[in-house]
Amino acid sequence: MILFTLLSMSPLLVASCPFNGSNHDAIPSDENHRHLRSRLGSLQVGETKRQLTKIIAEQQQRSLQTNCVTQSVYDDILTNVAEMGSAIQDDGERGHFWGAIVRLAAHDFMDFDRNFSGDERLGSDGCLEFDNDANAGLDDIWCDSCAFKQLYDTSYASFMSRADFWVAAANGVIAETSDGLDLPFRWGRVDRNVCSLSSGRLPEASGCNEVEETFIDRMGVTWRDAVALIGAHTLGRGHTRFSGHDGTWVQNDEESTIFDTGFFTETVNRGWRPRDTDAGTDWTWGRNRDVMMLNTDICLRFDIPDGDDQDCCTNTDENCGPMNLPQCDSSEFVRPEAYQAFTEFTSRNNNAFYNAFSEAWEKATENGYEAGELNNLTDSCDSTGPTFGPTPAPTTGPTPSVTLVPTPSPTPFPTLVSDPTLAPTRPPSRRPGGGGGGGGRGGGGRGGRK
Secondary structure: OOOOOOOOOOOOOOOOOOOOOOOHHHOOOOHHHHHHOOOOHHHHOHHHHHHHHHHHHHHHHHOOOOOOOOHHHHHHHHHHHHHHHHHOOOHHHHHHHHHHHHHHHHHHHOOOOOOOOHHHHOOOOOOOOOOOHHHOOHHHOOOOOOHHHHHHHHHOOOOOOHHHHHHHHHHHHHHHHOOOEOOOOOEOOOOOOOOOOOHHHOOOOOOHHHHHHHHHHHOOOOHHHHHHHHHHHHOOEEOOOOOOOOEEOOOOOOHHHOOOOHHHHHHHHOOOEEEOOOOOOEEEOOOOOOEOEOHHHHHHHEOOOOOOOOOOEOOOOOOOOOOOOOEOOEOOOOOHHHHHHHHHHOOOOOHHHHHHHHHHHHHHHHOOOOOOOOEOOOOOHHHOOOOOOOOOOOOOOOOOOOOOOOOOOOOOOOOOOOOOOOOOOOOOOOOOOOEOOOOHHHHOOOOOOO
16 A cells, blocks of 8 residues: 555565565675565664664753743754655665655545545544554554654653644654745644554555545545655665565655655656556666565556556666567556646756645644644743643554663643544744745755765
């Protein structure tokens, strides 16, 4: 299941190997054993671990006197995320870390269904089934000994819901990896601890019927919104351990640390051809390139069927491999709004994409909350709405054995009692500074390169 995911279909079986079950350091760092090495394994060892421990401890000291979500708290989260990413030296692991934070927030909001009422609507509520295949890989960053969760547990859990923290942290990733895109944020989301309908609402990778059912029919956003949100695939990569689809959506690991229009330009300019995998058909280009696209990516710009029966190339002016495939038809007449969004987002300037993503992100992260239920950021606790206490953590998958800092056990606070209903959003307050354009591959800015 993917779209904004960690390529989380059923995990593949790995052939017998003497290094199966070994700790990360014991596994050879060669291509044959790459699938056994933990993504983000470097976060548990050496200098990266020491830097992350220091970030967590310093933030814990700053947060001792805090009891509500203020502008300063939000800015601290953005700073924490940027510092944690900078502590990771490997481009591939940094891209995965940042991409996983965005996908954590996205998995939380993609289960919203406007066609239901009450508790069955779901949405951004801090609840995921981490032991479900649909969320495979997310426990790389959200486990009791994971630095990202420890940051929340030690510095924010006493007054901020998981749902708010996930959205704020994802905003921090976008701010750091873009040319300063400042996404809207309001707080007050309420956590729940049981969400049995959630995983079944995450889209499969089969094609645009899944995109339509998830984003258009259930979430109630437009095709333009859906295309913008899926553009976040420019961050991170897929992995055979979780889906069988391996590679970055952009041309290399370094590019996977940049939030810009790369996903769109790569889709249009490359000669993507279908590739058979144990997990089903995906798409690649060139020879032995560590890149891939899914049907749910390609179908936004090209008219392809759902499923594994694919027999065209997206750009026959490029190398389409030895099969002499015909040109894929465009989606201009079957999904005109998606096609037009692609045309708009492939410009050299990031502004159109950034503006569309910001609008779509606000809709998606605030779905299900009525006007007045979410609070604008203010400078002090006296002028904010009600505060939150800590929430019992949801069930997570297996956790690494290394603990960075002790995690306290705060007193639980009430979780969601009644489910809010969908209502139009209102303009949020925004963090001072930030921009909206120009960076990344095409715009000349820093683009998140480290």
